[in-house]
Amino acid sequence: MKFQSQKVAWGFFATCMLLLSLQVIYGFIMGFAHAGYDGLHSVIPFNAARATHTNLLVMWLLAGFMGAAYWIIPDECDRELAWPKLAWVQLVALVVTGVTAIIGFHLNWWEGRKFLEIPRPLDFLVVIDVLLFIGNIGWTVWKSPKKSTTSMVLFFGLLAAALLYLPGMIPTDNQTVDSYWRWWVVHLWVEGVWELIMGAILSYLLIKLTGVDREIIEKWLYVIVGFTFLSGILGTGHHYYYIGTPRYWLMVGGVFSALEPLAFLGMAIYAFTMAKKGGRTHPNRVALLWTVGCAFMSFVGAGFLGFAHTLPQVNLYTHGTLVTAMHGHMAFWGAYAMLVLAIISYTLPLMTGRKVYEHASAGFAFWTSNIGMTAMTLAFAVAGVSQVVLERRAGMDFLTVQKEIEVHFVGLILAACLFTVGIGTFVWNFIRYGLPNAPLKAGGERVVTPPPDVSPGVPAVARS
Amino acid sequence: MLSKSAAKAFFLGGTAITLAVFLSLTWDTFQQIPGRTNAAALTDQVKRGKHLGEDNNCMGCHTLFGEGAYYAPELTKVYERRGPVFIRSQLKDPEAMFPGQRKMTNYHFTDDEVEALVAFFEWAGKVDLNGFPAKPTLGAPAQVLVAAAPSAQRPQVFSQICVTCHALGGLGGTVGPALDGVGTRLDAAYLEKWLKDPGAVKPGTKMPKLPLDDAQLGELVTFLSSQKTLKEVAQ
Numbered sequence: 151m152k153f154q155s156q157k158v159a160w161g162f163f164a165t166c167m168l169l170l171s172l173q174v175i176y177g178f179i180m181g182f183a184h185a186g187y188d189g190l191h192s193v194i195p196f197n198a199a200r201a202t203h204t205n206l207l208v209m210w211l212l213a214g215f216m217g218a219a220y221w222i223i224p225d226e227c228d229r230e231l232a233w234p235k236l237a238w239v240q241l242v243a244l245v246v247t248g249v250t251a252i253i254g255f256h257l258n259w260w261e262g263r264k265f266l267e268i269p270r271p272l273d274f275l276v277v278i279d280v281l282l283f284i285g286n287i288g289w290t291v292w293k294s295p296k297k298s299t300t301s302m303v304l305f306f307g308l309l310a311a312a313l314l315y316l317p318g319m320i321p322t323d324n325q326t327v328d329s330y331w332r333w334w335v336v337h338l339w340v341e342g343v344w345e346l347i348m349g350a351i352l353s354y355l356l357i358k359l360t361g362v363d364r365e366i367i368e369k370w371l372y373v374i375v376g377f378t379f380l381s382g383i384l385g386t387g388h389h390y391y392y393i394g395t396p397r398y399w400l401m402v403g404g405v406f407s408a409l410e411p412l413a414f415l416g417m418a419i420y421a422f423t424m425a426k427k428g429g430r431t432h433p434n435r436v437a438l439l440w441t442v443g444c445a446f447m448s449f450v451g452a453g454f455l456g457f458a459h460t461l462p463q464v465n466l467y468t469h470g471t472l473v474t475a476m477h478g479h480m481a482f483w484g485a486y487a488m489l490v491l492a493i494i495s496y497t498l499p500l501m502t503g504r505k506v507y508e509h510a511s512a513g514f515a516f517w518t519s520n521i522g523m524t525a526m527t528l529a530f531a532v533a534g535v536s537q538v539v540l541e542r543r544a545g546m547d548f549l550t551v552q553k554e555i556e557v558h559f560v561g562l563i564l565a566a567c568l569f570t571v572g573i574g575t576f577v578w579n580f581i582r583y584g585l586p587n588a589p590l591k592a593g594g595e596r597v598v599t600p601p602p603d604v605s606p607g608v609p610a611v612a613r614s
Numbered sequence: 615m616l617s618k619s620a621a622k623a624f625f626l627g628g629t630a631i632t633l634a635v636f637l638s639l640t641w642d643t644f645q646q647i648p649g650r651t652n653a654a655a656l657t658d659q660v661k662r663g664k665h666l667g668e669d670n671n672c673m674g675c676h677t678l679f680g681e682g683a684y685y686a687p688e689l690t691k692v693y694e695r696r697g698p699v700f701i702r703s704q705l706k707d708p709e710a711m712f713p714g715q716r717k718m719t720n721y722h723f724t725d726d727e728v729e730a731l732v733a734f735f736e737w738a739g740k741v742d743l744n745g746f747p748a749k750p751t752l753g754a755p756a757q758v759l760v761a762a763a764p765s766a767q768r769p770q771v772f773s774q775i776c777v778t779c780h781a782l783g784g785l786g787g788t789v790g791p792a793l794d795g796v797g798t799r800l801d802a803a804y805l806e807k808w809l810k811d812p813g814a815v816k817p818g819t820k821m822p823k824l825p826l827d828d829a830q831l832g833e834l835v836t837f838l839s840s841q842k843t844l845k846e847v848a849q
Contacts, residue, residue: 184685188717195719196685197674255671258721262671264681299618323661325738326651329681330643365618372621379629383636392746393679394651395643400744402639406632466748470680470688537684545750547777547787548687549715 151500151586153224155231160501160586161241162217163494167577169210169248170487174570176203181566184552185559194256201255201267207482208265209248214490215311215347216244216283219304221497222354223287226301227294233286240282247275263328265336266318273319280312299368300353303375307346314338326394333389340485341385341410341452345378348448348489352421355441355496360428367424374416381409388460392469400462407460414445414453414485421445434499436512440492443520447484451527455480467542468534472555476530483523491576501586506579515579519572525565533558650742662727663734670721678738680746686718688747693735697774699825701732711778713820715789769833775824776834782841790821795843802839809834 151157179190179199188196224231231237251268254260260267268276291297291305318335322328353371357364387403421442432438455477459468468474495512499505506512533555541551647653667673673682678689692701704711705728708718723731777786782793800808807814809831812821826834 180685191717191719195675195717197671197683197719200674200683200685201671258670260669260671262668262673264673264683267671267674323656323664324647324651324653325664325679326647326741327644328664329679330640330647369616369618369621372618372625373616376621376625376628379625380632383629383632384639386636387639390643392743393681394647394741394743396646396650397744398639399643466746469746470677470682470684472684475684539752541750542748543750544752545785547781547785549712550788552716553788 152228153230155234155237156221156224156497157501157586158231158234158237158241159217159221159497161238162213162220163490163497164580165213165241165245166210166217166490166494167580169206169213170573171577173203173206173210174566174573176206177566178563178570181559181563184556185563186553186556197262198255198258201260202252204265205248205251205255205267207487209244211482211486211490213241213244214486214493215308215344215351216241218347218351218490218493219283219287219308221493222304222351223290223301226296226298226304226354227290228296229290229294231286232289232293236282236286240279240286243275243279243282247272247279263318263332266332270319273315277312277315280315284309284312298364299371300350300357300364303346303353303371304350307343307350310343311339311347314343329393330390330395333386337386337389338383340482341382342379344486345382345413346375348444348485349375349378349417351489351493352417352441352445355437355492356421356424358496359432359434359438359441360424361432362424362427370416370420374413374420377409377413377416381406381413385410385460388462388465391462391465403460404462408457410460411449411453411457414449418445418449433505434496434507436507436516437492437496439513439516440488440495443516444484444488444492447480447488447520447523449484451477451480451482451484455527467538471537471542472530472534473538474534476527476534479530480523480527494580498580498583502583504583506582509579511575512579515572515575517572518575519569522565522567522569522572526562526569529558529562529565533562652737652740655737655740657733659730659733660737663730663732663737666723666727666731667734670719675718679741679743686716689735689738690741690743690747691739693732693739695774696778697770698732698736699771700775700778701735702728703822703825705731710822712789713822767837769830769837771826771830772834772837779821793838793841795841797839797841798843798845800838802835805838806831806835 176199179194180196180203182188183191183196183199190199194202220231220237247268251260251272254269254272255267259269261269287305287308291301314335317331320331322331349371353367356362357367384402384406387399388407389403390399391403422445425438425442459465459473459477495507499507536555536558537551540546540554541548546554667678672678672689675683675686676689677684680688680690696704700711704718705721705723708720776782776793779787779789780791780793781788786792796805804815809824809826811823812819813823
């Protein structure tokens with residue numbers, strides 16, 4: 151840790167751990183309801199559990215991105231954060247807004263718009279909160295003489311994400327228009343600007359962990375985010391097939407969605423190549439595992455499974471079925487959840503001075519959660535494909551089909567237990583790292599990380 | 615080999631072009647939406663129905679235009695599939711139609727609110743969705759082979775309400791018993807008495823008392839009485 155103000159990232163990461171744990175619990179509530187055990191229905195009906203589950207996800211990922219930015223930006227810009235205290239205020243405000251929204255969901259106070267359920271008055275608080283964040287980060291970048299590609303891509307990714315929240319607030323009486331704008335937020339986030347943030351954070355981690363030259367890594371960062379936007383912007387069309395928008399979206403969405411895996415494939419090849427090229431062994435192997443794992447799982451979940459589901463002729467039958475849940479789970483896990491867990495794994499030892507990553511449990515958390523999530527995806531796949539064949543193709547009644555596939559949700563719950571063991575271990579390790587108040591070793595960061603612009607292959611010891 | 619500035623140019627150029635195309639298509643889409651969604655039919659009642667659906671997060675369980683959660687049935691064509699009688703009954707008392715099955719919350723809608731939601735579903739069913747939801751192609755041949763009576767003779771109330779719980783010719787719900795051959799097992803007088811008030815004939819039955827008018831009741835009794843077993847048909 152080079153700068154004291156980077157410590158604020160810990161607060162955001164701790165929030166992530168709390169919200170992620172809650173998200174898992176709400177996932178179980180829904181899994182049991184699908185398997186036929188809906189004992190909580192009168193207290194937490196399915197729609198409340200669902201809104202809570204997805205909004206907790208969005209909230210903890212955003213908290214993770216903010217934490218990552220508060221860590222990366224001072225490091226890349228070589229100066230303290232502009233207003234460290236404001237960052238803490240902004241964290242508290244984010245948590246308060248989020249908790250209010252979640253409580254509201256349980257009291258039937260929401261906007262029933264998938265992923266954007268947060269009630270309108272709270273939307274404005276979110277906007278203010280994000281503006282404070284962008285201001286803080288932006289001012290830090292602005293005041294710094296050093297503007298690295300990584301920090302600029304990260305900043306503009308975050309700024310665009312903030313701006314894209316606004317179309318979701320346009321009022322309309324037409325369901326089609328409503329859906330149209332909603333996807334500007336949701337799609338252009340997860341398959342657009344969030345990938346910018348993802349690319350930047352991956353770059354930062356690869357620069358730090360592999361020792362490959364910054365110029366090479368940042369060049370490929372441009373290529374990857376180039377592919378992301380080239381395919382992702384018009385790829386929004388795959389949400390405009392069947393909502394009342396013109397037929398040409400079938401063609402536009404189909405072609406450009408088919409290109410979307412390229413960006414993720416690029417990301418995976420990039421991470422693997424850089425990890426292999428690195429001439430230096432960083433002691434924090436677990437952070438590298440999460441980094442490379444993130445690039446790989448995002449290709450499988452977001453790239454490959456997304457491609458399989460967005461061809462118009464397939465989507466005609468899979469649209470609005472559990473097949474979407476299959477793709478969604480692995481895509482979000484691979485692309486964004488693992489990314490945040492990667493940056494947490496990298497920064498914690500630097501913040502606390504402890505090396506929990508040396509313990510076997512750190513690797514155990516990675517493998518168990520990934521095997522668990524893969525098994526969950528398979529359970530969703532079996533349930534989803536069965537639903538498509540029986541209900542959409544053969545015309546069986548909805549409820550009859552749901553009973554047929556209940557057993558796959560028992561499988562899902564078992565897989566989720568495995569996943570939960572992995573996540574539980576990760577959270578437990580987070581707690582074992584302790585608070586970021588351990589005395590900093592002089593030049594502690596530099597022992598394990600090369601300063602920028604040092605050619606690869608030079609052993610870290612030789613430099614210090 | 616590719617230089618960093620060339621990579622940057624690729625990123626900025628590609629983004630600018632696709633963004634320009636995307637914005638033009640968006641402009642064109644907004645020109646077409648009023649026609650495709652029959653915006654002229656967006657009465658105050660329909661609008662109210664849409665907002666009621668949002669205020670109570672229907673999409674948290676159901677899908678509409680294929681969007682939402684996957685816990686409850688797709689609502690786009692619910693007006694055509696189940697009809698207003700069923701929708702009203704379901705909204706007023708969600709557990710009447712599917713006793714002991716997957717539950718829906720009772721939102722205690724007023725009569726006006728129920729009508730607004732019905733109007734909204736009627737509007738939604740008529741939006742041009744490029745062929746979504748597709749007709750189940752695999753089920754159609756099976757239905758022709760097995761069904762005792764051609765579906766054309768089925769009263770509308772049977773196709774919309776009865777099949778929710780009962781199957782005929784292999785298609786329909788499994789909450790209640792299948793109705794194949796019901797005309798052989800039960801006579802018309804019993805069927806009429808049963809349909810008027812199931813609870814009076816068999817206290818504690820899961821079958822709800824349906825809001826049927828006399829004409830619908832007559833149609834149903836005639837139709838169900840005609841469902842004979844193959845053996846009886848042969849004689």
